[in-house]
Amino acid sequence: MTDGEVIRMEHVWTAFGDNLVHRDISLSLARGQILGLVGASGCGKTVLMREMIGLQTPTQGQVWLLGESLAEADARRRQQLRNRCGVLFQGGALFSALNVFDNIAFPLRELKALDEELIAHLVCMKLAMVGLGAADALLMPAELSGGMVKRAALARALIMEPEVVFLDEPTSGLDPVLGEEFVTLLGQLHRELGFTVVMVTHDLDTLSDLCTCVAVLAGQQLVSYGTLDDAIACTHPFARDFFHGKRAQRILGRHD
Ligand SMILES: Nc1ncnc2c1ncn2[C@@H]1O[C@H](COP(=O)(O)OP(=O)(O)OP(=O)(O)O)[C@@H](O)[C@H]1O
Structure with missing residues (x-):
């Protein structure tokens, strides 16, 4: 694994019984990139992301996260x-x-190393960063709109000031305006904080406005891994339908 690499997967195979998901x-993903992972429903995007974080172990193959082999790391x-x-x-x-406050504070409290005053300060900073107010901190999740849930x-x-952020369909369930707001917010935070992003998305606007790298998962394999233009040029039937449908042509028009 090279210095600038945040994630590396080598020859990863995943099977659940007879169900072969990855072949x-x-x-390899370099620091600071925003990777968009696309693929048909049920093709194994979430499982691939879970394997990158070490929440799931591939049936075969190797994964490195932040320079370390997950197979060699203990729990x-x-x-x-x-x-x-x-x-x-x-x-x-x-x-x-x-x-909302206790939800955001949860990972900090798990560390058992910070006093409540510092935790409150850090939570308030992050609330402001995602555009939520102090009053929102006291709301329960059921009282939030879809956009507020995503922000919280x-x-x-x-x-925890992460170096890598994993997002599973971050704009799903949001209307187009809120989805666009969320993408703008993410782009702004990425510029300010410089983290690396891995994102599962079906959203062409997100891919075109935000992602620096696009992975297309189809037929259990990565049929394209590179720029959006590479994905658009991919001849696999899934990629052709996804990137050349009517909606795609409207959004990605400038690429054709
Ligand atoms: N723990 C598990 N045990 C058995 N099968 C699983 C498990 N987790 C996922 N699968 C199977 O792996 C396949 C890929 O699932 P995954 O959730 O990664 O798909 P996805 O591409 O993220 O789908 P979607 O876009 O619908 O969220 C599916 O067939 C699913 O049923």
């Missing part, structure tokens, strides 16, 4: 590496029994 996947070391990553799962995945979940994903 010989290799990739404690894997947790330490995960602490350097922020994760936003599909649907926001806030704890429904905790208010992003604040929680960023609370």
Whole structure:
């Protein structure tokens, strides 16, 4: 693994019983990139992302995160590496029994190393960063709009100042305006904080406006891994449908 590499996968195969999900996947992601991972529903995007964070072990093959082999790291070391990553799962995945403040504070409290005054300060900073107010901190997840859930979940994903942020369909469930706002916010935070992003998305606007690198997963393999132009030029039927449908041509018109 080279110095600038944040994630490396080599010859990764994943199977659940007879269900072969990944067939010989290799990739390398450099620091500061924003990777968009696209593919049909159920093709194994989330599983691939979970393998990158060490939440799941491939059936075969090797994964390195932040320069370390996950296969060689023990459970404690894997947790330490995960602490350097922020994760936003599909649907926001806030704890429904905790208010926004306690949700964002949760990873800090788990460390058992910071006093409550410092935690409050850090939480307020992150709330402001994602455009939520102090009053929002006292709301329960059920009282939030979809856009607020995403912002609160992003604040929680960023609370440990992560080097890598993993986002599973961050704009799903948002209307187009809120989706665009979220993408703008993410781009702004990426410029300010310089983290690396791995993002599962079906959203062409996000791919074209934000992603510096695009991976297309189809037929259990990465059929394209490179720029958006590479993905658009890919001749695999999934990529052709995805990047050359009517909607895609409207959004990606300038690439054709
Ligand atoms: N823990 C598991 N046990 C058995 N099968 C699993 C497990 N996790 C995922 N799978 C299977 O692996 C395949 C890929 O699932 P995954 O959630 O990664 O797809 P996806 O591309 O993220 O889908 P979507 O876009 O619908 O979220 C599916 O067939 C799923 O049923």
